[in-house]
C-alpha cells in the first residue's frame with residue numbers, strides 16, 4: 001500500500017504566529033439540498049454536529065462541517081473514516097440528487113496560531129477581516145495571494161486554512177512570510 | 192475598485208474575487224431561431240454609458256452566479272439580485288430611480 005502523506009509533510013514555522021501543516025484530514029465535499037432533513041441527519045450521524053448556518057463552521061477537534069455555498073458543505077472527519085462516511089451518506093441520500101466526493105488528498109489544511117493571526121491573513125486576502133465582520137466560527141472563501149483558499153477563525157489566536165493540494169507550498173510560504181513580517185496594528189482590537 | 196454584495200452568501204465581495212459575465216437578462220436563441228436572432232443573441236450588446244444590468248459570478252467564494260445593477264459611468268452600484276430573475280426586480284428599479292432623482 002502506498003504511503004499516505006499530506007502535501008506539506010508536517011512543515012511548520014516558529015515565530016510569534018506559527019504556521020503549521022495540520023496533517024491528514026478526511027474531507028468530503030457534499031453538494032445537495034441543505035434544507036433536506038435526511039442530509040442534515042446523515043451529516044450529524046457522521047460528525048456528531050448540527051449543520052452550520054450560512055458562512056458558518058462547526059467543529060469538534062478535527063471533525064467539523066463548513067458551509068461552502070448554499071448547496072455545498074465540506075464535511076471533515078478523521079482521514080481513515082472517510083470511506084465509511086461516504087457509505088453512510090450514499091445510503092441515506094440514495095435516489096436523491098446529491099454529490100459526495102472524497103477530497104481529502106486534493107486539499108491541504110494549515111493551522112495558524114499566535115497573537116496577530118487575523119492580520120497574517122488580512123494582508124493576503126481581498127476581504128474585510130475586521131473583528132466586527134469576521135468572528136470565530138465564520139468561514140470565508142476568497143484568495144490568499146494568487147490562489148483560492150477558505151479560512152476560519154477557531155478563536156482569536158487560531159485560524160484554519162484550506163487550499164488546493166497543488167498550491168499548498170505556495171500558500172504555506174505566503175502565510176509564513178506574512179507572519180514573519182510581523183503585525184501591522186491595523187485592527188483596533190482582536191489583532 | 193468595485194465591491195458587490197453576493198446575494199447567495201451575503202458577503203461584500205471585492206471585484207478580484209468575482210468573474211464578470213457580461214450583460215444580464217439576455218434571451219437565448221438556439222436551434223430553430225433565425226440567423227438574425229442568433230447573431231443578436233450571440234454578439235449584440237447594449238454597452239450603455241449609464242445604468243447597466245450585469246451577470247457576475249462569486250468565483251472565489253460560494254461559486255454562485257448573480258446579477259447586479261450598476262452605473263458604468265459613475266460606478267455606483269444600485270444593488271445585486273438573484274440570477275433566477277428574467278428582469279430587474281422592483282426594488283432595484285426603485286433604487287435606480289431614486290439615485291437619478
Ligand SMILES: [Zn+2]
Pocket residue numbers: 197198199200201202249252253254255
Ligand atoms: Zn457568494
